[in-house]
Amino acid sequence: MAETERTLDIAVLGAGTVGSQVIRILQEQGEDLAARAGARLQVVKVLVRNPDAPRDVPLDPGLLTTDAAEAIDGRDLVIELIGGIEPARTYVLRALRQGISVVTGNKALLAAHGPELYEAAAASDADLYYEAAVAGAVPVVYGLRESLAGDRVTRVLGIVNGTTNFILDAMATEGASYADALARAQELGFAEADPTADVEGLDAAAKCAILASLAFHTRVGIDDVAVEGITSLTAEDMREAAFFSRAVKLLAIAERRIGEDGHEGVSVRVHPALVPLDHPLASVNGAFNAVVVEGEAAGRLMFYGQGAGGAPTASAVLSDVVAAASHRVHGGHAPRESVYAHLPILDPGSARTRYQMRLRVEDRLGVLSEVANIFARHGVSIQSVHQRDGQGIGQAVIVIATHVAREADLQAVAHALSQSPAVREVASTIRMEGD
Numbered sequence: 001m002a003e004t005e006r007t008l009d010i011a012v013l014g015a016g017t018v019g020s021q022v023i024r025i026l027q028e029q030g031e032d033l034a035a036r037a038g039a040r041l042q043v044v045k046v047l048v049r050n051p052d053a054p055r056d057v058p059l060d061p062g063l064l065t066t067d068a069a070e071a072i073d074g075r076d077l078v079i080e081l082i083g084g085i086e087p088a089r090t091y092v093l094r095a096l097r098q099g100i101s102v103v104t105g106n107k108a109l110l111a112a113h114g115p116e117l118y119e120a121a122a123a124s125d126a127d128l129y130y131e132a133a134v135a136g137a138v139p140v141v142y143g144l145r146e147s148l149a150g151d152r153v154t155r156v157l158g159i160v161n162g163t164t165n166f167i168l169d170a171m172a173t174e175g176a177s178y179a180d181a182l183a184r185a186q187e188l189g190f191a192e193a194d195p196t197a198d199v200e201g202l203d204a205a206a207k208c209a210i211l212a213s214l215a216f217h218t219r220v221g222i223d224d225v226a227v228e229g230i231t232s233l234t235a236e237d238m239r240e241a242a243f244f245s246r247a248v249k250l251l252a253i254a255e256r257r258i259g260e261d262g263h264e265g266v267s268v269r270v271h272p273a274l275v276p277l278d279h280p281l282a283s284v285n286g287a288f289n290a291v292v293v294e295g296e297a298a299g300r301l302m303f304y305g306q307g308a309g310g311a312p313t314a315s316a317v318l319s320d321v322v323a324a325a326s327h328r329v330h331g332g333h334a335p336r337e338s339v340y341a342h343l344p345i346l347d348p349g350s351a352r353t354r355y356q357m358r359l360r361v362e363d364r365l366g367v368l369s370e371v372a373n374i375f376a377r378h379g380v381s382i383q384s385v386h387q388r389d390g391q392g393i394g395q396a397v398i399v400i401a402t403h404v405a406r407e408a409d410l411q412a413v414a415h416a417l418s419q420s421p422a423v424r425e426v427a428s429t430i431r432m433e434g435d
Contacts, residue, residue, distance in 0.1 A: 006039040008325050011071045013047040013091055014081035015064075018105060018132070020057035021314035022079060026321075033318065037325035047071040047082075047091075056310065073098065076328055079317060080104040089113055096120040096128065101328065103320040105132035105313060111206035111222040114213065118337035127327055127334035129320035134207045135160050135289040137312035138305040139319070143293065144214040145335050151295035153215040155255040157433065158291030159284050160207040162308040163191045163198040164230050164250040166287045168272075172238045172247060173285075178231065190287050190308070200229035201270040204252045211291070212254035212268045217341040220254075220268055226348035228271040237428050240358060240399060246274040247282040251433060256343070257352075265346040271431055274356055279434040349408030354383075354432040356401050359417060360425040363396040370422040371398070378412045380405040395424055401432065 010026070012019050023043055026033065034040045043063060051064040065071050068091055072078055078095040080102060082088045088109050095102050097120055104110070110117070110133055121128040131141045135158070144153065159165050163185055170181035182199065185191035197203045205225040212220040230250055241248045251273045259265040275282045280302050284290040289307025294300050306312035327333055361367050368385065375382050381403040388397050402410065410429075417423045 006329060007042050008037075008039045008076040008328055009044045009074070010041055010077045010079065010321070011045045011047065011075045012043055012079045012081065013068075013071065013088070014083070015046050015048050015055055015059060016081065017056060017310040018313045018317065019046070019079075019081040020055050020059070021310035022081065022317050023059060024057045025311075025314055025318055033322060037322045038329035039325055041077075041321065041325055044075070045071040068094070072100070075100055077321065077324055078102050079321065080106060081317070082106070083108070085109055085112055092117060093120055096124055096126050099124040099126050101127035101129075101324040101334075103129045103317055103324060105130065105317060107133040107203070107206040107210060108222075111209040114210070114221075115219055115337065121334075122336050125333060127324040129324055129334055130210075131320050132313050132316035134210055135291060135303070136162075136305065136307040136309065137315045138289050138291065138303045138307060139316070140211070140291045140293070140303040141214065142319075143301070143303060144211065148293065148295055148298065149335075151297045153256070153293060153295050155294040156211045156215050156253070156291060157281070157294075158211070158252050158289070159249055159281055160211075160252045160289055160291065160307065161198055161201075161204045161250060162287030162289060163195065164201075164204070165284065165289070166190045167199070168230060168233070168238075168248055168250065169285045171233070171235055172242065175235055175238070177235055178233055199231050201227040201250065204250060204270045208252035208254055208268055208270050211252065212266055213339070215254060215293070216256050216266050216343055217338045218266055218343040219339050220266060220345065224268055224345045226269040226271075226351075230272055232428075233272060234428070237358075237430065240356075240428075241274055244274070244356070244399075245277050246432075247277060248272055248430065249275050249281055249284070251275075251281070253433065257346070259344070259346045260350050263344070265344040267346045267348075267351050269348060269351060273431045273433040275434040281434065349406065349411070351407040352404050353407060353410070354402050354404050354435070355410045355414075355429055356399065356432055357414065357417070357429050358397065358399050358427040359423050360395050360397055360427055361423050362421075363394050367396075367422045368398070370420065371400070371417065374416045374420060375400075375402070375413055378409045378416065380409050380413050397427075
């Protein structure tokens with residue numbers, strides 16, 4: 001096979017769940033991958049913290065090293081699967097500054113330091129690939145960066161965190177409490193011992209920043225994303241959602257729209273939302289991910305698949321490895337950072353959305369009028385009101401759905417309701433998306 005006689009030396013940084021699977025597939029499918037890349041792909045070093053730690057896939061001890069310089073320097077390609085900011089940032093920059101192409105699955109690093117990494121890659125004519133950073137095996141990065149390069153993307157809406165989707169699914173289908181659903185996710189390995197990044201929405205926010213940067217050709221960082229997690233959701237919220245034929249999903253939303261100053265900008269946010277059951281995202285269950293992209297020419301496209309796990313994520317990593325290796329052999333390079341649009345990041349309070357609010361109120365004449373006046377004073381129009389008996393003497397429960405309004409005005413309504421003598425409790429406020 002003359003075309004594959006060349007061998008490229010690869011270093012893998014990290015041999016955890018994903019790294020071990022990447023190495024396994026490189027070994028088991030080496031001939032096929034070589035034919036696609038135009039060169040044999042040979043793992044020569046694997047950087048680890050502890051060479052003696054147990055691993056999912058047996059590794060040749062001769063490959064393992066704790067020395068970053070030994071692993072990285074002089075390689076053709078580096079695969080970074082350590083995660084976190086440091087030392088991953090230092091290692092990736094070390095490789096790129098030597099002209100070594102890098103494949104990474106590190107969404108936190110890209111969301112925090114993407115411009116620095118892009119600049120280092122461009123300066124040394126190296127590739128920077130990161131398909132695995134957003135949605136595991138789902139090829140949404142390629143879709144936005146290359147397949148939709150000829151379109152004008154207007155909105156990206158997605159479920160990009162499998163842990164929270166698993167928890168919300170368990171709460172909805174089994175009636176589990178948040179705490180019980182989280183414990184089960186941890187038992188099954190879907191949630192970490194410290195699930196903060198997932199359940200507080202930070203993991204989804206990093207991915208949202210990456211998607212927005214790609215979709216709108218504008219630098220968007222994680223600090224630009226307004227974030228709300230799922231920790232305050234209850235089984236009662238799930239029952240209410242089902243009553244109104246909706247599902248609760250943690251959504252990453254990035255959209256191009258006109259700001260209050262009349263100029264176009266980018267709005268980015270992550271929060272739980274009520275989605276109609278006939279919306280494609282409502283049927284995304286368990287630990288799966290899905291991203292809906294809306295383009296002016298293409299219309300609505302949906303990317304769906306496994307968003308986590310060793311083998312699915314390794315699939316995305318290896319697609320990047322083949323592309324980067326092919327460039328080494330045949331020439332060419334990965335798409336460079338595209339930030340020509342320079343759109344401003346819009347104030348989160350200017351976002352326009354809908355709310356569903358569940359209130360426990362005094363069961364007396366005139367309460368609905370008092371509540372409606374609060375909405376009116378803040379310029380928020382009520383779409384519907386449902387009332388039912390409360391769980392205590394002298395109280396009732398009302399569920400109010402609003403028309404589209406400014407986020408800041410809806411927040412002001414929620415605050416005013418919490419101060420009203422007519423309202424005993426603002427039990428929940430959940431945004432509504434997808435109508």
